[in-house]
Amino acid sequence: MTDYNQLEKIRLQKIEELRAEGLEPYPTRAERTHTSRQAIAALDAVGDEGIEVRATLAGRIRATRPMGKLTFTHIEDGDGKIQLFLRVNELGQEKVDFFNKMYDLGDFVQASGVMMRTRTGEPTLQVHDFKMLSKAVSPLPAAKDETLEDGTVLRHAALEDPELRARQRYADLAVNPNVRETFRKRAAITKAIRTFLDDNGFLEVETPILQPLYGGAAARPFVTHHNELDQDMYLRISFELYLKRLLVGNLERVYEIGRDFRNEGVSFKHNPEFTQLEFYCAYADYLKVMELTENMIGYVCDTVFGTRQFAFDKDDSTHYDLDFSTPWRRVEMRQGILETSGIDIANYPTAEALFQAIIAKYPNKNPDPHAARGKLIDFLLGEFLEPTLIQPTFLYDYPRDISPLAKSKPGDALTVERFEGYAAGFELCNAFTELNDPLDQEQRFLDMGRDYTDDEEEKHPLDEDYLRAMRYGMPPNGGFGMGMERLAMLLTNNRSIREVLLFPALRKEE
Template sequence: MPEYSSLEKIRLQKMEELRAEGVEPFPTRATRTHTSAQAIAEFETAEKEGREVKATLTGRIRATRAMGKLSFAHIEDGDGKIQLFFRVNEVGQDKIDFFNKMFDLGDFIQVGGVMMRTKTGEATLLVHEFKMLAKAVSPLPAAKDETLEDGTVVRHAALEDAEIRARQRYADLAVNPDVRETFRKRAAIIKALREFLDGKGFLEVETPILQPLYGGAAARPFTTHHNELDQDMYLRISFELYLKRLLVGNLEKVYEIGRDFRNEGVSFKHNPEFTQLEFYWAYADYLQVMELTEQMVSNTAQQTLGTMKVKYKEHEIDLTPPWRRLEMRQGILEASGVDIAAHKTAADLFQAIRAQHPNKTPDPKVTRGKMIDFLLGEFLEPTLIQPTFLYNYPRDISPLAKPLPGDPLTVERFEGYVAGFEICNAFTELNDPLDQEQRFLDMQKDYTDDEEEKNPLDEDYLRAMRYGMPPNGGFGMGVDRLVMLLLNKHSIREVLLFPALRKEEF
């Protein structure tokens, strides 16, 4: 049993009184003829023609203004808000008193009446009858909207506590309309991505989330167990190895949008489960994938926001293709003064970094690839504000990518950067089964210290590759980060309905 607050006790008392008067506080059925927006729209045409609009509306009570023989209220439904006008002339004094006493902010109500315009010009439902639809036992966090003379709406006492907003997203959504709008736009973005790929002839597929082996990325997995099979299973950390199996099966263009799970740190841009988009495109290379990427992202912005120019923090970002192409070696040289091509071993590269930046050096024990990654993150990444494809990556941090012809240390890989963070990762995919096997073995050597993070050798994937995999370009993008970028949200928690949080004690 919960400890009820004094406010909740009063509302529970009202519920009992309602039942005692024969009023069910949670009736089974409701009727409505119009949403708030429909009623207002229909009234605005009808009043010019001198026609009456009768309407039955449903919604949650958001504000009340009781004045003795009349009461005003606003209710909110899925389409917006509408004012209600209760007057003794229509419903009688008993019903006015009943409404004022028994209906609280947050209750769901059904109201029937006639549309009218009040003295101040607001389209309003003049109520003839009303009915409780669902009593709210707990008061929603109070929020009041003030409309200034210039039309801007100021919210007072709105729910702002980040923890309560994330834990009790239902309350956050109920009182903050802009949060509902964020998630409507998120859905529109995902729909636009799907329509774009469908339009390009890609087949949407679903591959296993529960996997006997994990792979396709370097991340610690979540582990679980299947009882009947009596075997450990992993939640996938990427879709890559399954989607590429489909290319072996002569499906030439495939994509999947779904959830990945990584058992790692939580931050403003990391959640343990996140939405990923991956596609694989037979007979394409990473340069073609770049072109498709800039089309897809800019098209998604145009479809959902009506523009390719977005604001992110203090930046004005233009997503219009073509995006800047920057070779990684050149970018790192410009940003840090270190030429990675001139230093072909980890020890050499470490000396070069230390010579340029005595106070900013990587861990000297890591691989050359990780040192390059360090240079990228430390010096170059923060400068990549306008959309940029950074291309040609070190081979030893890219075990699934195909080498650049003539350069054994480099692979055909790119990452897309916008607003100083990475939004996607793509490469010309390695399709040589023998090279792939050797890369898996090399990775296992690199990761002997960290059992969990190493890529396990996936024999079935190699078996598939040996049947022949067409040359292809592959692509992965964190959809949550794209949503953050397009909606100017600075934390992944703002774009996830239920972000991961520590378990709450009740």
């Protein structure tokens, strides 16, 4: 049984009173002739000619100022806010009093009348008739906007608690227009990515989310069970192995935008489910993919935001001005690590030697003594290099042993043709010249299995069907993956992934 608070009980009472007067608080149909923006535009269009602009508006009451014989109310619709003006002259005292008594913040209303301007010039609907469209039982978290002299809007008592905002995203969206704007931008970003890839000859495809084997990344999967098949299934951790099967099938350029699931920790940049973009491009290598990437991001910047300059506040005291102009800076990993840590990984071809070099130079750091060489390089990368990668940068040429699906650099057995895109100090995307040699691939799977026998969590399952596909012949190709939330964070200046997820993962209530 719902436990209503005092404010809600009052509103429930009003619902009964409305019904008692023969007025339906939740009518089936609504009419609207103009959105707020359309009504204002119509008023602007007639100018001073004295032509009457009649309009019926619909929206949600966000502020109301009753003054006895007058009431000013702001309603908000999908286009913005507009003021309603109720006056005894048109409506009579009884109707004005009725409105003031029965209509609350948060209610959806419909109002008809004539557009006018108030003494301050604000476009306003002078109301001749009004109707409840949906009575709100629970009051929305109060949020009042104050427009300061310089035009900036100051918000008072807005819903701010991050947990409440995420749990009750509907309320967050209802009272915080900037949150709505973030998700509109996120949608526009996704749409621009699709347009860019479609225009570049890529085919959008969909591959299985429920998979009998998982692969394509190193992450713990979610496990579920198919009853009829009596078989465990995994929620995918990446699309990679399925998309590359399609290249075997002569689809030269494919991409997928969809959900990945990784059964791991939650942080400001990790959510257990997130939206991934992956594309694979036959006859491209990682250099070609770098160009595609910076052009694709540039296209998104231009079409959605009209600029390539972005402010990003990493935390309260760290502000970055990011520039997504092409070409992005390119840093070779070995060189970057050398410059930021003073250690040349090329001088230490084994894990043991590299480990000794790190602790000799940095006795305060704690690299894992049992880590593989690639893991140690990754440690150096995270400790020293990554924090310096503020402007959009491609970091390229990665250690082979942490990149089992990437092709080796010709003449360098320890290095693969792989790059990651960085901005604001965190990883944005990951790409490589894809390994298409079935014999090499099989050996890499076996090596991974051997290297991680102690560590069940990171063991790569060997995907026989993927190898079978590759044996039919896979064209040389470049592949790319990017977390869409990461991109949305960067371009909308949100420091937490939760701000760009409508419903981020939360512990269940109670």
